Amino acid sequence: MSAPARFPRFFVTNPGPCPYLPGKSERKVFTELNGTHADELNDALGRIGFRRSQNVAYRPSCLDCRACVSVRVVANQFRPNTAQRKVLKRNSDLIVSACRAWSTQEQYDLLQRYLKARHPGGGMSDMDDMDYADMVEHSPVRSYVMEYREPAADGSPGKLVGACLTDQQGDGLSMIYSFFEPDHPTRRGLGNMIIMDHIQRAARAELPYVYLGYWVKSSPRMQYKIKYQPIEMLGPDGWHPLDPQSMGHGG
Template sequence: MTAPFRFPRFFVTSPSPCPYLPGKQERKVFTELVGVHATELNDALGRIGFRRSQGVAYRPSCAGCTACVSVRVVTPEFRPNATQRKLLKRHADIEVTPCRPWATDEQFQLLRRYLVSRHPGGGMAMMDEDDFAAMVEHSPVNSLVMEYRAPAKYGRRGRLLGACLTDRQADGLSMIYSFFAADEEDERPGLGNFIIMDHILRAREAGLPYVYLGYWVKGSRRMAYKVRYRPLEVLGPTGWRPLGDRELETQDLRELA
């Protein structure tokens, strides 16, 4: 007989500077993912906008601000546009391997390069090997690391171009964190976009209706890439609904190309 499902206890963090909107304070509500029902709890919380970090599920709970909106791609209806089709063709030679969630030095070195190139002053800039191992390996749910490699040569594995820590939920794939060779954009442009599209196509092939992309903040350049994948649903007070074109009117259209 299994243990009865217990309603989780939730906690709230202290306010801290918002990484997306200058002058704003962020606060999160969170709960631990522990016990035999951790996977079920993570699935249920994922459907109402929570994200996972190691053994914790969290979501924004900021006083007077609702700018962070959960978004997910509807995989059965996704159709790549001309730019996305070109990108898929350009990177068709990349070898993709689902790996168990075990951190490697090769992954960590790629992450360091990615952070230096894209987020030099971000909250993860000081992450060391132990921090990275904890991020990847401390998962109470069904997780994997998707590795993206250049074609193998002379019987040897190709170099690592990208990776994504991914959770498989009951209704889709949740992209927890992805990183890639951003310093090789001239040689391999659009790697981050390719990783997202690969997840969308894999989820669709597996019969999973959604790919969860985390939070979108309208007007944030760092978040603009997420609305390139349509149809996209956003989570509002009454549940999930399609993101309308009018909601993007103030977004710089050059960011959506």
């Protein structure tokens, strides 16, 4: 193994405004992912709470806050509840494809509609098509764009209504970023469907987990992540089941 893979160099960002908790600041620790052992390093870092963005793996390293908690769904134990089964049934005709990590204008246009409706003024709202291409294509690890399309009249893949940039790790799927047609007139729950599709795919592939990134108990827009049970959280002593009593309010 090369020295950069065995002994990665870590850096810490300067504090900046926290995107989840008003009045808080955030700081991250990060390292580069490159070379022939990028997948191996990304797998190892993913198991201790790191996330990938392009060729960088990062995790929160805030001085006075531990609100961001890494969470992952135990794929082969997931059983959809009544509401989740309705979402799966409503969207069961979608045509799903695992595409190479290559950006398209159709994906970018869908992302723009999603950001405008769901995250106006957010950190990604000024992303242009080149920024999107960088996000998707600059991956040093095994990545895909999962596309979710409505069937055309002849049954072939038609309109793109959802997408997710996904990494395949040694122990599961890591959902890097998903987006979908906002306020679709008939397909409610597209975001939930994309998560459940990843859980089912991981289980079929005998991959133990689906990594959903960070959960913040006091952030209402994060609460959807803990609706997929059983789910584990990363604590100081490793991964363990997230106690339902600690989940706070739903959302």
